[in-house]
Amino acid sequence: MYMGPSDCSPLFRVSNFHDKSQAPKSYRTVLHCDANSFFASCETALHPEYALVPMAVCGSVEDRHGIVLAKNELAKKYNIKTAETVWAAKKKCPNLLIVRPTYQLYSEMSRRMNDIFYQYTDLVEPFGVDESWLDVSGSVRLFGNGKRIADAIRERILNELGITVSVGVSFNKVFAKLGSDLKKPNATSVIPPERFASIVWPLPVTDLLFVGSSTAKTLERIGVHTIGDLACCDEAALSEVLGKNGLMLKEFALGHDYAEVTVKGYEPEPKSVSNGMTFRHNLENLQDISFAVTYLSMSVAERLRKHSLCCKNVAVTVRTPDMKSVNRSAMLSHPTCLYSEISKAALYLVRENTNPESEIYSVTVHAEKLTRENEFLYQQQLFTEPWEDKYKKLHSLESAVDAIRLRYGREAIGIASALNNRLI
Template sequence: MDHVILHSDMNNFYASVESLYNPAFREKPMAVVGDPKSRHGIVLAKNYHAKQYGIQTGDPIWMAKQKCPDIIFSEPHYDRYIHFSQMAREIYEEYTDQVESFGLDECWLDVTGVQDLFGSGKQIADTIRERVKFELGLTASVGVSYNKIFAKLGSDLHKPDATTVIGRDFREKIWYLPADMLLYVGRATYEKLRSRGIKTIGDLAQTDPSYLEQLLGKNGLMLWAFANGLDTLPVSPTGTRRILKTIGNSTTAPRDLITEDDIKITLYILAESVAERMRREQFCCKGVQIMIRDNQLTSFERQGRLQSPTCTSQDIFYKAHELFNRNKPENPVRSLGVRAIQLITREYQQLSFLEESVKRQKQEDLERAVDNIRSRFGHFSVQRGIMLLDPILSRLDPVAEHTIYPEAFLKSKT
């Protein structure tokens, strides 16, 4: 028997929540934007009126203003978004204990075993939409299918406030759609597919999977399976611990990074954030990846392998700094990112009494002590001496900022 899976996506979530607190936003073009003083001045979310002017998530504020001179901007209030996200989840959990979040505004629900109680998948979806509207004052689009990928696609197809069912007759319903409507087909992947004449989901489904593997690696096989309705990924039960594959953080600096000290300060801040989160999650990493974006908005990533698995900021910084020096951009740097890759749990870390391993353990013990001090007295209670060189650059508290990272970045396609 097929599973019955729902994907609920609350429409224009940030903008819709802000409109509840300020009804004047409802009938005018508006967007939730980051802080331009920190050079985070981009569109995080927009309402449908703004969308009609071609405003997109990720647009700089100046570009949004250029597209629509009358647009209204609102600063984000993440505490509000968390509150409404939790209330929506409470509604979902009245129907099933299999609820898996995909960002603050989206969830998958497996309702296979509850149809005798609540009706068909479509009936449950319609009921949830009505409850979200009546109880929260928001609207949601819900996709219904026998797998997660098509349920997600269904919620994207018709907005706002709609239920879309994609069953086994999916070929006539979705194969004509652009391939980038399929989850995990990002901008770069779609351009690569388009350059080979693979433009629609149907094109992707009918391409030789071995050719897709050659073109995209294992992801090619995965996308071929998704396009053919062969996704078998289960909806995780409520409360399941998320499996982390990488841990990273990035920042747009308050000014261009030009000097060596500018780069070091920023890389140390990011490395400390990544290492602290790894220790908290009981991980070590075997590699480090950096992201560099210059002031002409050209970006690229580079990665390297570590000699031994680590969870210390010192090791992560050294590798990140080495990667940066080998790949310095010609222009000043606008944004930097550091990511720990090839994660392993600490229980699988090989123990050693070699001098290098002993030094690494002492460094880890020292950084854990700093974690404890910062948890009690705040992030800035302990800082490296280099941070005193530039109080503005070193002002970033990456641990606090990463707790609620804008959904525009969390779910952005690459």
């Protein structure tokens, strides 16, 4: 389950999927491992009795996140779908057992799953909490071919963690990902280079990574229904409707995906950093708004500092209970990566652009126009602007908080107003 942005454009920007200069000299062996109904499987591993009844992990109704997050095999028989409301799911299956999510358990299971992957290769690239790509090209002499490694990994995860995974084995990431969807649960599917067309081309084009429903609709208009249609499609027609992305998708359909499985710890540099939240209650007064904005700005600033970036602009998106949203941005007097400065700008934007009488449903804080400018601050001691001294002091304070959190965990230090706060 990929829990990143629904719009795939940032991925396009950072990927080198279509760069032919990256083409390897020989075929790689790439695995994509995808845990089946991950949240539900984790819960069942802990409570085996859950396997005997239709069960779904759902966000709670009180928290306004009352949707199905994952369901077990028995619940699937009732046609219960991920992301539908608890209410709709209960209508289909009145006896459905509803389980609240325990995210700590899922991240622990995810870590243990990835630990197993690392025993077969150091080239592991997680894609969300329950999926990872593995490049095992360098390990086949030691552990056997891709299928043998995939089967060994499945068996170990089942024995050691009690959950099932589906694995796709292929010569690139896009086909490995597609392979892991072919057979579920607990299966290995191989898409070899010499036979990929007969396996992949008859499949609907939506099975291809990055082809979402709106791209599929566009493709349908020019007669592309299957991956094979895409592979044979006229390039001019494709680029007319989808631009460069259309041409890249055709390359994928032809098996020309040369993106590397990125090494441990790799994280692409962000183009912008945002954090938004629907709080437990609507924001009713200035105190609520101030807390919300500060809370969100802290994690935005932390991510900026992690990448040694500063933002020149701060923007906010505010949603009111009638689902109307307002988007406003402002340029800062100097680039910053400090939460104290980001939250000040964000709070100003919220206050200036909302009616103080009306409640707020959700807020998002965005750091935009990212730059490395302030990184050089410490090297330029000759001329100091008046704000720089204060900035440096605050920067050491906030970096100290980062260091404490890195060492002792996120909960080790935080803002006092977050304690027992009714909003989070």
